[in-house]
Amino acid sequence: MNARRLLTLALSLPAAALLASCATLMSSDSESETTTPTSDSSESSTPVESTTEEPSTETTTAEEQDVFDLSVGDCIEDIETIFGGAEMVDSVTQVGVIDCAQPHNAEVYYAEDLPDGEFPGVEALTTQSEQICLDNFESFTGVPYLQSELEITYFHPTDQSWRYGDRATSCMIVSPEPVSGSAGAGAGGGEGEAPAEEAPAEETPVEEAPAEGAGI
Secondary structure, three states: OOOOOOEEEEEOOOOOOOOOOOEEOOOOOOOOOOOOOOOOOOOOOOOOOHHHOOHHHOOOOOEEEEHHHOOOOOEEOOHHHHHOOOOEEOOEOEEEEEOOOOOEEEEEEEEEEOOOOOOOOHHHHHHHHHHHHHHOHHHHHOOOHHHOOOEEEEEEOOHHHHHOOOOEEEEEEEEEEEEOOOOOOOOOOOOOOOOOOOOOOOOOOOOOOOOOOOOO
16 A cells, blocks of 8 residues: 655744745646636537526635635635745645635645644644544545545644644545535535435335125
């Protein structure tokens, strides 16, 4: 069984240029050529009544969001743009969050605050964050990490952001190709989601009509 590699990113406070931890993109073989949709596949030559349009579902542009505001279930349009073509990045302050119904290649699937105390050091922090994300991968996707085609990346505090109270580790699933919908099992997009087995239809007893009595 092939070993899997993790993608690692580091958080920094957006209001301060306090950059310490470096981040490494450990897997760069995925292609993300179509992460930004440029056309609406729902267009048709047949005129459509404007009253039937639902603008709320037509969002195709990612919105820049502070990394400290990320929540479980948020989808990131293209996580690899954070690296700007490089293999390492010092810090992250904002990411492009998009409706999960639109093409994207990353999704926040778990978040956990690390214990308070002295900054544990980059190596220890990376080990902790990595284990947290691995431990919670299968419960979200429905399949073990080593059997999945999905990768993992995570945001973790830098030593400077730690001083400001940052303790959050945010785990993200990274797809090799842009996907639409959640990667979570049971959410309609999980690769580990087994087809639902239809329960056998219960046979309805057929009531026999009572035999007509013989005429007297």
